Amino acid sequence: MAFSLDTNCGLLNHNIIGPIYCTSTIFPPDILITQFWFNYRHVANTLSVYRSVKRLGIPDSHIVLMLADDMACNYRNPKPATVFSHKNMEFNVYGDDVEVDYRGYEVTVENFLTPRSKRLLSDDRSNILIYLTGQTGNSHGGNGFLKFQDSEEISNMELADAFEQMWQKRRYNELLFIIDTCQGASMYERFYSPNLMALASSQVGEDSLSHQPDLAIGVHLMDKYTFYLLEFLEEVHPASQANMNDLVSVCAHRVSVSPGHHTDLFQRNPGSVLITDFFGSVRKVEITKDTINLTSSVKSGSGDMQIESLTYVDQLPVAEIIHQKPKQKDWHPPDGFILGLWTLILLVFFQTYGIKHLKHIF
Amino acid sequence: CCQRHPGSVDQFQEELVIRPLHSGDIYASFQFRTLWDTDFLQERQKVSHYRLFPKSLGQVLSKFSVRELHISFTQGFWRTMQWGQPFIPSPPGAELWVWFHDTVSDVDGNWKELTNVLSGIFCASLNFIDLTNTVQPSASFKPLGLGNATDHRFLRYATLPREIVCTENLTPWKKLLPCGSKAGLSVLLKSEKLFHSSFHSQAVHIRPVCQDEQCTSKAWELRQTLNVVFDLYTSGQGKKEWSLFKMFSRTLTEACPLATSSKVYVDITDNPEGELFELSPATPLLSQAVVLGDRRTYSVFDLTRAEMFGQLRSLNLLLRWKGDSGDMLRPLLHAERYVAGFGLQTGEIHTVIYNNHPYRAFPVLLMDSVPWYLQLYIHTLTVTSKSRDNKPSYIHYQPAKDRHRPHLLEMLIQLPPHSMTEVTVQFERALLKWTEYTPDPNHGFYVGSSVVSALVPSMVAMNTNFTQDQPLFSSFVPVKEESSYFVRVYTEPLLVNLPTPDFSMPYNVICLTCTVVAVGYGSFYNLLTRTFQVDEPSLPLAKRLANLIRRIRGVPLLA
Numbered sequence: 002m003a004f005s006l007d008t009n010c011g012l013l014n015h016n017i018i019g020p021i022y023c024t025s026t027i028f029p030p031d032i033l034i035t036q037f038w039f040n041y042r043h044v045a046n047t048l049s050v051y052r053s054v055k056r057l058g059i060p061d062s063h064i065v066l067m068l069a070d071d072m073a074c075n076y077r078n079p080k081p082a083t084v085f086s087h088k089n090m091e092f093n094v095y096g097d098d099v100e101v102d103y104r105g106y107e108v109t110v111e112n113f114l115t116p117r118s119k120r121l122l123s124d125d126r127s128n129i130l131i132y133l134t135g136q137t138g139n140s141h142g143g144n145g146f147l148k149f150q151d152s153e154e155i156s157n158m159e160l161a162d163a164f165e166q167m168w169q170k171r172r173y174n175e176l177l178f179i180i181d182t183c184q185g186a187s188m189y190e191r192f193y194s195p196n197l198m199a200l201a202s203s204q205v206g207e208d209s210l211s212h213q214p215d216l217a218i219g220v221h222l223m224d225k226y227t228f229y230l231l232e233f234l235e236e237v238h239p240a241s242q243a244n245m246n247d248l249v250s251v252c253a254h255r256v257s258v259s260p261g262h263h264t265d266l267f268q269r270n271p272g273s274v275l276i277t278d279f280f281g282s283v284r285k286v287e288i289t290k291d292t293i294n295l296t297s298s299v300k301s302g303s304g305d306m307q308i309e310s311l312t313y314v315d316q317l318p319v320a321e322i323i324h325q326k327p328k329q330k331d332w333h334p335p336d337g338f339i340l341g342l343w344t345l346i347l348l349v350f351f352q353t354y355g356i357k358h359l360k361h362i363f
Numbered sequence: 364c365c366q367r368h369p370g371s372v373d374q375f376q377e378e379l380v381i382r383p384l385h386s387g388d389i390y391a392s393f394q395f396r397t398l399w400d401t402d403f404l405q406e407r408q409k410v411s412h413y414r415l416f417p418k419s420l421g422q423v424l425s426k427f428s429v430r431e432l433h434i435s436f437t438q439g440f441w442r443t444m445q446w447g448q449p450f451i452p453s454p455p456g457a458e459l460w461v462w463f464h465d466t467v468s469d470v471d472g473n474w475k476e477l478t479n480v481l482s483g484i485f486c487a488s489l490n491f492i493d494l495t496n497t498v499q500p501s502a503s504f505k506p507l508g509l510g511n512a513t514d515h516r517f518l519r520y521a522t523l524p525r526e527i528v529c530t531e532n533l534t535p536w537k538k539l540l541p542c543g544s545k546a547g548l549s550v551l552l553k554s555e556k557l558f559h560s561s562f563h564s565q566a567v568h569i570r571p572v573c574q575d576e577q578c579t580s581k582a583w584e585l586r587q588t589l590n591v592v593f594d595l596y597t598s599g600q601g602k603k604e605w606s607l608f609k610m611f612s613r614t615l616t617e618a619c620p621l622a623t624s625s626k627v628y629v630d631i632t633d634n635p636e637g638e639l640f641e642l643s644p645a646t647p648l649l650s651q652a653v654v655l656g657d658r659r660t661y662s663v664f665d666l667t668r669a670e671m672f673g674q675l676r677s678l679n680l681l682l683r684w685k686g687d688s689g690d691m692l693r694p695l696l697h698a699e700r701y702v703a704g705f706g707l708q709t710g711e712i713h714t715v716i717y718n719n720h721p722y723r724a725f726p727v728l729l730m731d732s733v734p735w736y737l738q739l740y741i742h743t744l745t746v747t748s749k750s751r752d753n754k755p756s757y758i759h760y761q762p763a764k765d766r767h768r769p770h771l772l773e774m775l776i777q778l779p780p781h782s783m784t785e786v787t788v789q790f791e792r793a794l795l796k797w798t799e800y801t802p803d804p805n806h807g808f809y810v811g812s813s814v815v816s817a818l819v820p821s822m823v824a825m826n827t828n829f830t831q832d833q834p835l836f837s838s839f840v841p842v843k844e845e846s847s848y849f850v851r852v853y854t855e856p857l858l859v860n861l862p863t864p865d866f867s868m869p870y871n872v873i874c875l876t877c878t879v880v881a882v883g884y885g886s887f888y889n890l891l892t893r894t895f896q897v898d899e900p901s902l903p904l905a906k907r908l909a910n911l912i913r914r915i916r917g918v919p920l921l922a
Contacts, residue, residue: 074438074529074558082530082558097554100486101531106801107488150802152866295412311509311578313841316849317818319726322502322775323756 037070041220042211044072045086046134046181046227048094053234054130057281067103067113069135069150079217086223086231087213110155114163125171130279133188134181134227145187147180161191168194175267177279181226189263198271199263200249202226239281245271372400373415375541375622377548378835380661381605382630383640383682385691386445387595388561389605393548394450394835395540395587400574402581415621416585417539419484420569424583427473427480430517431462431506434481435566438528438558439592440855443697448655450836451588453564454812454853457487457526462506463517474519486531489523495735496811497521498771501759503730503816507840508570509581522732524809524856528563530554536565539587547619547666548627551611552589562592568839576829586839603640603684614679618666628661628834629680633688635660640684644673654837656695656821656848661834693719696727698815700854707792707862710737714786714813714854718778720820725847726756726777727817729786733770733810735763736793736861743789746774749782765793792861800863810857818847 051066073084073095084095103112123129136148146156167173178199180188185201192199202224211221212228230248237243249262249271264271315321335343375397382390399416413421423429435453461477463470474497482489501515533554537544544552557563566588574582593599593610607614618625628650634640648663664671664678672678697717704710716727733739741760746753757775761768778784824845829838840849902910902921910920 071527071529074527080555080559082554093555095530097530098534099531100534102483102486104486104531105488105527106491152802311573311581312511313508313843314506314510314513315843316505316507316840317726317728317816318505319756319775319818322728325502325757 038072038075038077039220040070040136041072041084041218042223043134043136044068044070045084045094045223047132048084048099049086049223049227049231050132050179050234051099052094052096053231053237054280057234057237057277058239059280059282061100063282064100065102065116066100067108068101069105069108071104077219085215085218086228106150108150110149110153110159113149113155114159123172126174127172128279129173129176130179131176132179132181134224136182144184145190147182147188157188157191160188161193164192164197165194168196175269175274175278179230181224181230186263192263192266195266196268197263197266198245198274201262234276234280237276237280239277241275241277243276245274245276248276374398375415375619376624376835377619377622378624378626378628379548379551380450380628380630380834380836381680381682383605383633384446384592385688387599387603387684388446388592389599389610389682390446390449390590390592391610392450392591392836393552393587393589394839395549396835397541397585398572398574398582399585400580400582415541416583420539420567420585423477423480423484424569427477428464428467429461429477429569430464430510430571431508432459432569433461433507433566434459434485435564436485436487436526436528436532437562437564439560439562439564441562441564441592441853443694443852445691446592447691447694448850448852449564449590450654451564451566451568451590451839452851452853453566453590454522454524454814455856456522456524456809456811457489457528458520458522459489459492460504460518460520462510463519465512465514465517467517470517470519478521485535487526491523492521494767496523496732496769498732498761498769500730500771500773502757502773502775503728503814506570507568508572508584509578510571520732522811524811528565529558533557533565536567536587536589539567539585541621542619546617547622547625548615549619551607551613551615553612556598556610556612557589557591559598560591561594561597562590564588564590573829576831578829586835604682606681607679614677615666616672616677622667625666626834627664627666627678627680628836629664629682630659631662632657632659639686639688640682643681643683644678650834652834652837653821653823653826655850656819656823656825658823695720695819696815696817696850696852698813698852698854700813700857702857702859703787704789707860709789709791710859711787711789712737712739712810712857716776716778716784716786716815718780718782718784720780722780723820724777724780725818725820726775727815729772729774729776730814730816731770731772733763733772733790734808735765735767735769736795736808737770737790737810737859738763738793739770739772739788739790741772741788744772744786745788746776746784746786748779748784753777753779753784792859794862794864797864797866797869800866804861804863807858807860810859812853812856815852815854817850817852819850821846821848 047066047068051064054064055061072078073082082095083093086092086094103116133147145158146154148154164176167176173196175196176194176198178189178192178197179201180199181202182188183203186204189197189199189201203226212223212225214221233248245264267274375395377393377395380392380394382392384390397415424432435451435458437453437455437458440455441449441452459478459481461474463473467473471494475493478489478492481487498520499515499518500520504518504520505513533552537549537552540549542549544550566586568584568586568588570584571581572584574580593605595601595603598610599605615627629642631642631649634642642662646662646664648665650661650663652659652661664680666672666678695718697719699715699717701713702710703713712731712733714729714731716729718725739762741762746755753776755774755776757773759771759773761771763770772788774786776784776786825842825848826833826837827842827845842848906921913920
């Protein structure tokens with residue numbers, strides 16, 4: 002018996018076993034944009050969301066994870082290859098099978114808006130989740146823009162335009178945008194494309210707060226908003242019926258600042274949108290009872306095999322190297338600068354000494 | 364479990380070598396080799412059925428017509444003076460060198476695409492490799508596989524000293540193994556322990572090799588190697604007692620079912636009578652191999668035999684030290700490199716190579732690749748041994764082109780016996796354009812390691828015959844003659860500070876200019892174009908009424 006895996010929503014007239022949930026493909030990019038060791042909590046935020054999303058079924062090929070700095074293998078980390086999200090080092094969110102697509106200097110505005118390699122192949126049936134964490138402005142201040150690596154920034158207008166481009170090219174069906182920074186609500190103020198829902202950890206003029214410091218690692222481990230978001234997601238499983246209103250309300254009353262949400266552009270009622278539409282995916286399994294014949298690989302040209310024995314190359318052939326002739330460089334005609342220089346020299350010469358010397362040339 | 368399909372043409376071998384080091388640290392070297400008799404480069408039909416060889420690499424080889432590929436990711440620096448020579452050397456950061464097939468017409472284009480594809484496969488930032496840090500060595504890095512022609516136009520070498528290695532690079536590396544990380548020796552590869560070490564290096568080497576002893580046909584060999592050195596104090600808690608569980612937090616439970624051979628070798632050369640350390644479980648199987656110019660004795664644990672695992676179905680090797688080991692034999696070849704000078708304008712690069720052989724001199728090939736922003740003055744290049752000038756027998760220098768090409772300097776130097784050779788060259792630091800600085804320019808800029816390739820005289824005769832049963836660690840570098848062995852030593856990478864501009868200046872200039880323009884020009888314009896009129900003060904109400912009556916009467920008005 003053989004079976005095949007199909008990740009797109011397709012026809013349901015095959016022999017299937019067990020309950021299968023048909024959901025559209027889901028593509029969540031997780032992005033962290035700040036550098037330096039004291040921004041450890043941003044990495045922990047992003048990795049926690051990455052973990053939840055993977056746990057709920059989304060494969061690595063559908064996730065773009067961008068981390069602007071390396072915390073796990075940073076020399077300041079007392080426990081290398083780990084990133085903890087709870088104090089007393091309870092839970093390692095880095096794990097053993099993380100795949101980071103863009104890291105270090107590759108996290109730039111350009112790679113975020115128009116990635117040249119490692120991009121998501123989403124289409125108009127895909128639901129996209131975007132989670133951004135970092136710092137806006139100059140570390141608690143700044144309205145309407147988000148810092149990338151302390152040297153670049155992206156404004157809320159650019160983000161809105163990028164989403165509109167995606168909508169025009171039919172690259173998404175519905176998009177959920179979550180941002181955990183100070184004054185996060187300013188980032189989604191300018192969105193104008195349809196089917197966008199946005200959640201932010203704080204309103205304009207408010208700061209987003211970090212949650213727990215750890216004395217051994219020496220920095221704060223998580224931000225408050227993401228902490229409560231994750232507590233909520235831990236209770237969600239792939240068959241859960243929790244919807245967006247639950248998500249929005251859970252985070253509202255527990256934290257001290259007021260998170261914002263923007264659902265006007267969303268066509269469906271948020272109460273009818275399942276959390277698993279964005280955070281999880283279930284893949285359809287097709288089981289067949291036929292055998293499949295695999296053709297064995299053809300052995301390469303056994304008829305015309307070389308008869309002479311092959312040899313390895315000498316690793317340091319001293320005699321050959323000493324007598325190596327220098328490579329014959331191709332001759333290029335002289336460059337414009339050289340030509341101009343020679344023309345100038347000739348002109349000055351003939352100007353000083355008169356034109357009669359020309360007859361010596363011709 | 365799985366039977367060998369009759370007529371299958373690929374095989375997989377795995378081995379682990381544990382070498383206790385004199386400083387109390389322990390060196391573990393994993394090698395996983397897949398040998399496949401096929402031809403990726405034939406045009407008649409594409410290879411489509413992959414069994415043990417990973418499909419992602421097979422497709423890369425055929426698409427880019429790659430003849431040989433060597434890529435390594437290293438965290439930490441190999442301390443030759445304390446640890447001896449590694450089985451497979453590698454420089455800190457990422458290193459990639461590739462030999463293309465001579466049918467390729469656009470080598471640079473293939474190289475660019477290959478680096479992008481590899482950066483996706485290994486989750487690394489290899490896409491930062493471009494023409495500004497790629498060189499074409501003219502004599503170093505000869506192919507390690509079969510072949511006749513060695514036209515160096517088809518070789519490309521690049522190194523990224525700043526590249527970080529972490530779990531996200533180990534994960535795709537483990538996925539290339541036939542057994543993944545589920546069975547065999549790869550269950551020991553847990554990232555929490557591997558990265559908490561003094562040195563960690565993982566590499567992938569693909570090359571064509573002889574299929575059998577007669578060497579009449581080629582086979583493709585994929586070797587995945589992982590070298591790790593655990594520190595006595597951070598991982599060993601100060602006690603000179605090592606076990607598999609202490610090193611990897613796992614024990615071995617079975618061999619990989621797809622492997623034809625799965626062995627663990629423990630180096631007991633320094634412990635012939637058992638007076639230095641005690642190895643348990645004891646095994647009667649001993650094997651001798653000549654590796655790195657020395658005859659070493661190994662205890663062999665063959666994991667394909669079920670009795671290895673005992674009643675608990677797990678194998679945990681334990682090494683307990685009893686005595687103190689003496690001093691280590693100095694390695695014959697050793698190199699160092701540092702930057703001298705002061706200030707942010709000029710400096711000097713010093714490369715020091717030590718030949719510790721008491722009476723034999725041997726040649727070394729030194730390859731230096733310096734980025735374009737350190738402008739080398741080659742007229743100041745000096746090579747001195749024993750305080751006398753030592754003229755290299757071969758020099759190849761390719762100057763840098765700003766923003767296009769780095770410097771490449773290759774020299775063949777004869778090292779006198781028992782001496783120290785110093786190569787110095789002065790340089791000047793360039794000022795980059797302000798957009799070319801990294802987001803953290805005060806960290807400094809890296810210069811890749813120098814590579815010293817040498818044929819070092821061997822103390823025992825090397826084995827030039829190729830046998831199928833040779834352990835993997837001794838068959839990596841092909842041996843051509845008995846009296847010497849080939850070794851490659853990497854120096855430290857350098858970190859230099861470039862003069863950094865003040866990045867707040869554009870903001871300051873804009874503020875100042877706008878203020879001057881607004882205040883200065885604004886007031887000037889007003890002064891020039893404004894006309895002044897005298898304004899009559901308004902009269903009180905009584906006088907205004909009086910003026911009204913006077914106007915009616917026709918009498919002159921009040922002031």
